[in-house]
Amino acid sequence: MNDPYISTETPVDLTNCDREPIHILGNVQSFGALIAISADWNVQHASTNCGQILGIPAEEMVGMRLNAFFPSASIEKMRQKLGATSHENAVMRMFGVELFEDGRRFDVSAHQSNLSFIFEFEAKSRGAEHDEMAIVTPMMRKVAAQKDLLEVSQVAAQQLRELAGFDRVMVYKFGPEGDGTVIAEAKEDTDTETYLGLHFPASDIPRQARELYKRNHLRLIADVDDEVAPIQPQYSPEGAPLDLSLAVTRAVSPIHLEYLRNMKVRASMSVSIIIRGELWGLFACHHREPLYVDYERRTAIELLAQFYGYELERREAREISETMGRAQKLHDKLMMSLSSGADLASGFRSIAGEIGKVIPYDGIGLYLSGEYVTIGNTPSEEDFQTIVRFLNTAAASRVYATDNLVARLPSIAHAVDSSAGILAIPISRLPRDYIVLFRTEVVQQVTWAGNPHKPVDVGSYGARLTPRKSFEVWKEDVANRSAAWSQTAIRSAEAIRVTLLEVVLRLSDEMNVERQRAQDQQELLIAELNHRVRNVLGLIRSLVAQSKKSSRTIEEFSTAVDGRIQALAKAHDQLTETDWSPVAFSDLIAVELKAYLSDGNSRVYMRGAPVMLAPEAFSTMALVFHELVTNSVKYGALSTADGGVILQVEKQDDGFFRFTWSETGGPAVQPPERRGFGTTIIEKSIPFELKGHASMAFDLTGVRAEFLVPERFVTAKEAGPEPAEPVDAPVEESAAMLSGAVLVVEDNMIIAMDAADILQDMGVETVRTASTVAEAMRVIEANDHSLAVLDVHLGSETSLPIAQLLSSKNVPFFLASGYGSQSDTLARFPAVPVVTKPFTSETLSRAVREIWKGE
Numbered sequence: 018m019n020d021p022y023i024s025t026e027t028p029v030d031l032t033n034c035d036r037e038p039i040h041i042l043g044n045v046q047s048f049g050a051l052i053a054i055s056a057d058w059n060v061q062h063a064s065t066n067c068g069q070i071l072g073i074p075a076e077e078m079v080g081m082r083l084n085a086f087f088p089s090a091s092i093e094k095m096r097q098k099l100g101a102t103s104h105e106n107a108v109m110r111m112f113g114v115e116l117f118e119d120g121r122r123f124d125v126s127a128h129q130s131n132l133s134f135i136f137e138f139e140a141k142s143r144g145a146e147h148d149e150m151a152i153v154t155p156m157m158r159k160v161a162a163q164k165d166l167l168e169v170s171q172v173a174a175q176q177l178r179e180l181a182g183f184d185r186v187m188v189y190k191f192g193p194e195g196d197g198t199v200i201a202e203a204k205e206d207t208d209t210e211t212y213l214g215l216h217f218p219a220s221d222i223p224r225q226a227r228e229l230y231k232r233n234h235l236r237l238i239a240d241v242d243d244e245v246a247p248i249q250p251q252y253s254p255e256g257a258p259l260d261l262s263l264a265v266t267r268a269v270s271p272i273h274l275e276y277l278r279n280m281k282v283r284a285s286m287s288v289s290i291i292i293r294g295e296l297w298g299l300f301a302c303h304h305r306e307p308l309y310v311d312y313e314r315r316t317a318i319e320l321l322a323q324f325y326g327y328e329l330e331r332r333e334a335r336e337i338s339e340t341m342g343r344a345q346k347l348h349d350k351l352m353m354s355l356s357s358g359a360d361l362a363s364g365f366r367s368i369a370g371e372i373g374k375v376i377p378y379d380g381i382g383l384y385l386s387g388e389y390v391t392i393g394n395t396p397s398e399e400d401f402q403t404i405v406r407f408l409n410t411a412a413a414s415r416v417y418a419t420d421n422l423v424a425r426l427p428s429i430a431h432a433v434d435s436s437a438g439i440l441a442i443p444i445s446r447l448p449r450d451y452i453v454l455f456r457t458e459v460v461q462q463v464t465w466a467g468n469p470h471k472p473v474d475v476g477s478y479g480a481r482l483t484p485r486k487s488f489e490v491w492k493e494d495v496a497n498r499s500a501a502w503s504q505t506a507i508r509s510a511e512a513i514r515v516t517l518l519e520v521v522l523r524l525s526d527e528m529n530v531e532r533q534r535a536q537d538q539q540e541l542l543i544a545e546l547n548h549r550v551r552n553v554l555g556l557i558r559s560l561v562a563q564s565k566k567s568s569r570t571i572e573e574f575s576t577a578v579d580g581r582i583q584a585l586a587k588a589h590d591q592l593t594e595t596d597w598s599p600v601a602f603s604d605l606i607a608v609e610l611k612a613y614l615s616d617g618n619s620r621v622y623m624r625g626a627p628v629m630l631a632p633e634a635f636s637t638m639a640l641v642f643h644e645l646v647t648n649s650v651k652y653g654a655l656s657t658a659d660g661g662v663i664l665q666v667e668k669q670d671d672g673f674f675r676f677t678w679s680e681t682g683g684p685a686v687q688p689p690e691r692r693g694f695g696t697t698i699i700e701k702s703i704p705f706e707l708k709g710h711a712s713m714a715f716d717l718t719g720v721r722a723e724f725l726v727p728e729r730f731v732t733a734k735e736a737g738p739e740p741a742e743p744v745d746a747p748v749e750e751s752a753a754m755l756s757g758a759v760l761v762v763e764d765n766m767i768i769a770m771d772a773a774d775i776l777q778d779m780g781v782e783t784v785r786t787a788s789t790v791a792e793a794m795r796v797i798e799a800n801d802h803s804l805a806v807l808d809v810h811l812g813s814e815t816s817l818p819i820a821q822l823l824s825s826k827n828v829p830f831f832l833a834s835g836y837g838s839q840s841d842t843l844a845r846f847p848a849v850p851v852v853t854k855p856f857t858s859e860t861l862s863r864a865v866r867e868i869w870k871g872e
Contacts, residue, residue, distance in 0.1 A: 045246045048140075048239050048309055049266025053133045053259055058083045058092070061133055062259050062760065066246035070140055072117075075249050091116045099127050101133065105670045106232045106263060112313040113141050124312035130260045137266045139312050149317035152180065157324045172200035173325045174300070178203040181286065181310055181318055182719070183302040187212055188290075190298040195219030195227070197298065208851040215466040222299075231296050232291040233263050235319050240307035241283055243276045265312070277303075282459060283601070284308035286315075288322045292330050340505050343375055344512030354515065361444075365390050368452075372513060376506045378454040380435060385450045395455050396432045403429060408441050410447050416510045417441040420456070424499040430497070438499025442510050444517040454510075456499035540860070599629035599732055605639055606664065609646045620655060625666035627734045628674065634730035637706040644699050645678050645722060653720050655682030660719075668733060673709065673725040680719030688715040757803035758783040762793045762819055764811045772833075779858065779865075793819045797826070804865070805830035806852075809843065820846050831864040 045051045050070035053062040059082055063075035067832075079795070084092055098109045111125040122141035127134060158174040163169040170188040178186040185208070188201035202213040217598050222230075245268040252258055277285055284304035290297045300322055310318070350371050361368070362385055369381045369392050380393035384405055389398045395403065407426045408691045411417045420438040423430045437458035444450050603623060610621060646655070649795055654660030660683035667675050680686075689696065696713070703709040703724050710725040759781045763769035766788075773784040785800065787793035789811060796821070797805075805823055807816040809832050823830050824847055831850040832843065843851060850864040 044261075045248060045264075046180030046237075046266050046268050047237060047243045047246060050138045050246075051135060051248065051264060051266055052078060052083075052138075053135045054083055055131070055133060061253065062248050062250065064248050065248040068319075079249060087116060088118055090118075095125065095127060095136070102128070105129075108263060108265075110312070110316060112316075114291050114471055119375060126265050126312065128263045135259075135261075135264060137264060139266070142309075142311055143313075149313060152478060153317050153321055153324075156180065156321055160321075160325060160328055163632070167200060169325070169328055169332070171203070173328075174201045174203035177288070177300055177302070177318060177321055180321060181302055181314070182308060183284070183286065183304045184208070185212075185303040187301045187303075188298060189217075189301050191227075192219075195222070195224065197222065199301075200298075205598075212466070214462050214464055217466050227296050229262060230287070230289045230299065231264070231291065231294070234291070234322070235265070235315055236269070236287045237265075237310060237315060238269055238274070238277070238285040239309040241277050241285070243307070265315075280721070281305060286310065286318075288318060289320055290329070292326050292333070297326065297329065334507060339506060340508045341512065342514075344509050347371055347375055347509070347513065348516040361385055362388060362390055366392065368517075372452075372454070375509045375513075376440065376454060376502075378440070378639070379457045380455040382453045382455070383451075384453070385444075393455070394435045394457055396429070396436045398473070400429060400432045400436070401453075401820075403438065404436065404453070405449070405451065408443075408451060408453075413440075414443060414514075416443075416507055416514055418502040418507050418510070420499045420501045421497055433497050438502065440502050440506065440510055440516065441513045445515065452513075454687050456502075457650065458497060458846055459500050460496060520743065537854075599631055600635050602628045602638070602666065602731075604632050605630065605635070606642060609639075609643055620661040621664055623664045623666070626668070628666055629732040629734065631730045631732070634707055634726065637702050638726075640698050641702050641711075641724070642678075644696075645720075649680055649683075649720070651688070652684075654680035657683055659683075668728070669725070672728045674728060674731040674733075676724040676726065678720070678722040683719055685717055686715050686720055754780045755804065756780050758785065758800065760793065760796060760800075760802045760805040761786045762788075762805065762811070762816055763808045764788045765808075768808075768854065768856065772861070775856055775858050775861055776806075779862070790814050790816065793824060797828075798823055802828055804868075806826070806831050808854075809834040809846070815845075817845055820849075829868045831868060 045064040045066065047066060047069075049064075050067045051062075052060055052067065054060050060078045060080065063078045065075050067078060068074040071086075078086060093282070094114070095109075095111070098111060102109055107128065109125075109127040113122045114125055116123050116125070124139045124141055125136065127136045129135075136519055156179075160169055160173050160688060163172050174186045174188050185202065185204040187199045187203075189197050190200045191197045196219045197217045199212045199215050202211060203807060204211070248259060277283075280303070283306050286300075286302040288302070290299060362383060364474035365383045372378075372381065378393070380391065380395035382392075382395045382401060383390040383694055384401065389401055395401070404422075404426065408417060418438075418440045419425060422436055422439055423433060434457055436455045438456040440454040440456075442452045443453075444452060451814040538691075555701045606621065606623065649655040649660075649662060654662055662701065663677075663679045663681065665675070665677040665679070667677075669675055699722060700711050700713055703711045703726060707726055707730055711723070713720070713722045755776065759775070759776050761769050761772045761784060763772060763786065769786045769788070773786065776784050781804075785796055785802070787796050793816070805819075805828055807819055807823075807830055809815055820830065820832075829849075831852060832846060833852045833854055833856070834843065850867040852860045852864050
């Protein structure tokens with residue numbers, strides 16, 4: 018295509034082409050005369066053809082005021098029109114103006130260039146009996162009636178050819194790298210030469226020229242052999258050339274004229290196609306003979322080009338809307354297919370099928386929590402790990418697409434048969450999980466108009482762009498590339514990313530115990546965890562101190578402390594480990610109280626129908642009533658022997674369940690000077706989490722709290738009122754007695770020592786400990802054991818290999834886990850008893866009895 022914007026007398030520096038103006042020293046085409054004036058209407062520059070067009074020699078105009086040559090009425094009209102322009106690149110246009118009141122008419126354009134105002138005059142060759150809008154309007158309708166991009170482009174080219182009169186009109190679309198392709202062509206039927214489908218390198222229209230095409234939307238070369246008119250003077254008094262970037266009559270580079278002559282083109286016109294302020298492409302017009310299109314007709318051509326750009330933008334917007342519709346359908350289907358509660362990996366085949374209906378691919382892979390699941394033609398896991406590491410360097414939370422992965426990741430060149438192009442959809446933040454679509458290599462035959470790798474030659478104008486001497490088709494096999502990912506595919510992938518991220522978060526919340534609670538309440542839960550740890554440590558300290566005061570012997574003190582800490586551990590297990598089935602509200606209260614009321618008397622009286630709490634509400638209710646119990650034990654009714662609490666549960670007519678906590682018989686209540694985090698949990702958790710209501714009053718006679726919980730979170734049993742029952746202290750079972758040698762595998766030294774002490778109290782003669790899988794395996798091979806206690810999680814590894822070795826040697830064992838018996842990891846172990854840490858003689862004895870029963 019080449020470009021008409023490159024300057025003539027001075028070399029072009031393309032490094033600053035988006036900022037530097039274009040200066041052509043003294044080049045104005047013969048069909049127009051140009052003058053430049055200052056703000057006070059003094060003429061600064063004039064083209065030498067002003068005498069032929071305006072009848073006023075340039076040398077007479079320079080240095081004079083414009084009103085010395087033009088009637089005052091004409092000057093005032095131009096002044097008003099120029100003052101109405103509203104933006105930086107605005108051009109004032111006047112058609113058929115009688116400037117000199119002598120019957121001659123001119124088309125006039127004017128614009129501001131730095132501190133100067135440039136006026137251009139073209140003699141009017143037609144009368145006033147034509148209506149350009151009447152011609153353009155039906156053309157617009159024809160363009161709008163077409164269905165797809167190619168049809169719209171072809172009809173637009175045909176209409177513009179009819180309007181302008183050129184032999185050939187082409188629609189030239191820019192690619193993402195600045196190269197371009199002729200996607201439509203209108204020409205005479207007898208003309209056998211075609212440029213349709215030809216590909217032009219980016220160097221044919223450099224970035225500098227493309228920036229100017231965004232400002233000056235139409236360039237006409239009426240005759241490539243025409244004489245140009247110099248501008249006098251060449252430079253301003255400050256030594257600067259006149260900026261002709263927006264001049265409509267400016268001449269073009271001789272290099273471009275040579276390019277056109279080589280194509281046997283005598284006249285040319287380029288019209289910009291702008292979409293959302295960016296250059297989408299050009300209408301390129303060629304004619305075998307000189308052809309002048311007057312300024313008024315050129316303005317109509319600009320209007321047609323703008324309408325074509327609008328049609329492209331409108332269709333693109335419609336395509337986006339349709340894409341969003343398809344994405345919404347895909348969203349609904351994916352949510353439906355995963356609604357059964359299956360995790361993402363198990364539902365991947367269904368997901369892959371739905372994605373394939375929207376985005377074609379050759380293979381698809383899921384990388385989730387380090388697991389790699391594939392369908393179709395995909396790279397090996399080793400190669401995929403390389404790709405994942407590369408993807409982890411890209412921007413987070415964005416779809417990444419490339420049709421030439423090798424260009425960005427050369428180490429994957431051997432896998433182009435499966436991953437020449439990828440479209441990666443991140444579905445989490447940390448860890449970085451992906452669904453990746455793969456496309457295989459497609460060797461494309463691109464039809465180039467000349468060799469794209471040799472855009473610069475040394476010619477008669479020096480080492481600059483020269484026209485290609487041959488227009489024979491030059492074919493290049495493009496290797497290592499896949500079919501390109503369309504914008505529609507990328508938009509659909511982005512919609513899929515949002516959908517799958519929603520699915521992953523939901524499944525993580527509901528099903529993944531080891532990666533729990535990736536929800537919007539994350540900050541609240543972190544704050545609560547921090548608060549809970551401090552509270553538990555403080556409570557244990559208080560328990561030790563109070564038990565010391567009330568204990569007469571070391572044994573009595575040890576028993577009291579051990580029992581109370583174990584009760585706290587059970588309460589913690591009940592709070593954090595749910596099996597997603599309703600839990601009795603009375604059990605929640607009982608577990609909370611066992612840590613404090615070990616004398617066999619219950620001073621908490623429950624009234625009303627017994628109720629079950631839904632899993633979604635259990636954690637919230639446990640937090641609230643834990644705070645109420647803790648505060649009452651510390652400061653309220655349960656801090657004294659005479660105090661008590663009435664806990665009332667009743668269903669209201671509006672469907673809400675009312676929970677009322679009333680303290681009586683305790684010390685006089687003083688409202689707190691400041692409301693701590695515990696009070697915030699009591700007052701805010703149920704309204705925020707369960708959309709209920711909460712209130713708390715510090716009456717002098719006792720604290721009173723009231724909560725309203727929606728019925729979807731509470732289930733009432735059909736049985737009658739539940740009588741108040743004492744909450745007894747846990748009954749200690751006699752310890753099971755052992756003998757021989759026992760192996761304890763535990764990666765925490767203090768816990769291992771505690772377990773060894775308990776086992777020795779149970780009669781074990783020798784306790785051996787190991788903290789890693791390798792160490793435990795060596796101990797087992799070297800010694801005999803009557804029993805083993807295995808911590809499930811040993812740092813970054815599990816004790817599964819140890820369990821398998823013990824099973825093969827018929828050595829009984831049981832498991833210990835800080836996650837409780839609900840850990841997914843336990844599913845891979847043999848069916849043996851599971852003890853929740855911390856260890857106690859009670860829990861270890863119970864596990865031993867279960868093993869004996871099994872034997």
